[in-house]
Amino acid sequence: MKSQKKVKMKTSKAQKKENRAGYLFIMPYLIFFIVFTGIPFLMAIGLSFLNVKYITRLDDLKFVGLNNFIKMFQSKEIVDSLFRTFEYALVYVPLIMIVGFALAMILNRGVFAKNALRSMAFMPYVSNIVAVAVIFKVLLGSNSPIIQGLKSMGFDPPLLLMDLKLALPTVATVAVWKGVGLNMVVYLGALQGVPTELMEAAQIDGATKWQRVRNVVIPLVSPTTFFLLISSIIGSLQNFTIIQALTEGGPGQATTVMSVNIVRTAFMKYDTSLASAMAMVMFIIVMIITLIQWRGQKKWVNY
CATH class of the missing domain: 1.10.3720.10 (MetI-like)
Structure with missing residues (x-):
C-alpha cells in the first residue's frame, strides 16, 4: 500500500511538473493573443455600440445602441x-x-x-x-x-x-x-x-x-x-x-x-x-x- 501511495505521489508530482512546463510553453502565445486579438476584439464590440469617431473626445462618448x-x-x-x-x-x-x-x-x-x-x-x-x-x-x-x-x-x-x-x-x-x-x-x-x-x-x-x-x-x-x-x-x-x-x-x-x-x-x-x-x-x-x-x-x- 505504501509503495502504491509513493508511486501515485511521484506520478502526481511528475504530472504537475509536466503541466507547469506545458503552461510555460503556451504562455507567450496566450499573452500575445490576449493583447493583440482578445482585447481589440472586446474593444470592437464595445465601440460598435458607441458613437466614437477617430478623434472623438471621451466627454462626447454616447451609447447609441444598434x-x-x-x-x-x-x-x-x-x-x-x-x-x-x-x-x-x-x-x-x-x-x-x-x-x-x-x-x-x-x-x-x-x-x-x-x-x-x-x-x-x-x-x-x-x-x-x-x-x-x-x-x-x-x-x-x-x-x-x-x-x-x-x-x-x-x-x-x-x-x-x-x-x-x-x-x-x-x-x-x-x-x-x-x-x-x-x-x-x-x-x-x-x-x-x-x-x-x-x-x-x-x-x-x-x-x-x-x-x-x-x-x-x-x-x-x-x-x-x-x-x-x-x-x-x-x-x-x-x-x-x-x-x-x-x-x-x-x-x-x-x-x-x-x-x-x-x-x-x-x-x-x-x-x-x-x-x-x-x-x-x-x-x-x-x-x-x-x-x-x-x-x-x-x-x-x-x-
Missing part, C-alpha cells in the same frame, strides 16, 4: 461591398479547394521530380503577399510585356484588373495561386494516410480511377476537407492586403469588398464605431457559416 448596425444596412455602398465579399468567396473557396486537392493527387504519385514540384507549388504560400501582388499588377497591367506581346500579334487581350466584371475574379484567382500551396501540403498528408489495400481492392473490383477517387479517397480525406473548408472560408474574408495592393478597391468599386470598406471607414472617414459594427457583422457571418458546417459535418465527414 444605430451603427442600422446605418450600415441602410448604406448601399456597404451592402454592395458585403455582396462583393460573398462573390469573392464563391470564386476563392471552391477554386482553392479543388486546385489544392488536384495538385496533391498529382504530386502524391511517382511523378518525375515530385519533391521539386512540391516545393515549387508551396513556394508562393511563403512569399510576401505584397510582392506577389506587385508582380501580378505588372504582369496584368496595360504596359506589361504579355499584353504588349499579344497586341503585337493582333490580339485584343482584356485588361483583367481594369475590367469591372473581371477584376474581382482575377484578384481571387491570384489569391488562390498565393495560398493553394498550404491546401496541397495538408491534402498530401491526408492522402499518404489512405490505405493502399483499399485502393487495390477497388481496382480489382473494376472501379475506374474516378470511381476510386470519388468512393475511396474523398470519403477518407473528408476530415481534412472539412478543416480546409473552414480555413479557406475564413481566408477568403481576410483579403484586404492583396486587393489593396492589386487594385486599391477599383476599378470604381468593383473590388471594394467588406475588408477594404472597413479600413476606409475607420482610417479615411474616421468613423471608428461604424467600422467596428461592420467588423462585428463579418464576425457573426463567419460564426454562422462555421456553425452550419459543424452541424452538417456529421452527414459527410467520416472519422
Whole structure:
C-alpha cells in the first residue's frame, strides 16, 4: 500500500511538473493573443455600440445602441461591398479547394521530380503577399510585356484588373495561386494516410480511377476537407492586403469588398464605431457559416 501511495505521489508530482512546463510553453502565445486579438476584439464590440469617431473626445462618448448596425444596412455602398465579399468567396473557396486537392493527387504519385514540384507549388504560400501582388499588377497591367506581346500579334487581350466584371475574379484567382500551396501540403498528408489495400481492392473490383477517387479517397480525406473548408472560408474574408495592393478597391468599386470598406471607414472617414459594427457583422457571418458546417459535418465527414 505504501509503495502504491509513493508511486501515485511521484506520478502526481511528475504530472504537475509536466503541466507547469506545458503552461510555460503556451504562455507567450496566450499573452500575445490576449493583447493583440482578445482585447481589440472586446474593444470592437464595445465601440460598435458607441458613437466614437477617430478623434472623438471621451466627454462626447454616447451609447447609441444598434444605430451603427442600422446605418450600415441602410448604406448601399456597404451592402454592395458585403455582396462583393460573398462573390469573392464563391470564386476563392471552391477554386482553392479543388486546385489544392488536384495538385496533391498529382504530386502524391511517382511523378518525375515530385519533391521539386512540391516545393515549387508551396513556394508562393511563403512569399510576401505584397510582392506577389506587385508582380501580378505588372504582369496584368496595360504596359506589361504579355499584353504588349499579344497586341503585337493582333490580339485584343482584356485588361483583367481594369475590367469591372473581371477584376474581382482575377484578384481571387491570384489569391488562390498565393495560398493553394498550404491546401496541397495538408491534402498530401491526408492522402499518404489512405490505405493502399483499399485502393487495390477497388481496382480489382473494376472501379475506374474516378470511381476510386470519388468512393475511396474523398470519403477518407473528408476530415481534412472539412478543416480546409473552414480555413479557406475564413481566408477568403481576410483579403484586404492583396486587393489593396492589386487594385486599391477599383476599378470604381468593383473590388471594394467588406475588408477594404472597413479600413476606409475607420482610417479615411474616421468613423471608428461604424467600422467596428461592420467588423462585428463579418464576425457573426463567419460564426454562422462555421456553425452550419459543424452541424452538417456529421452527414459527410467520416472519422
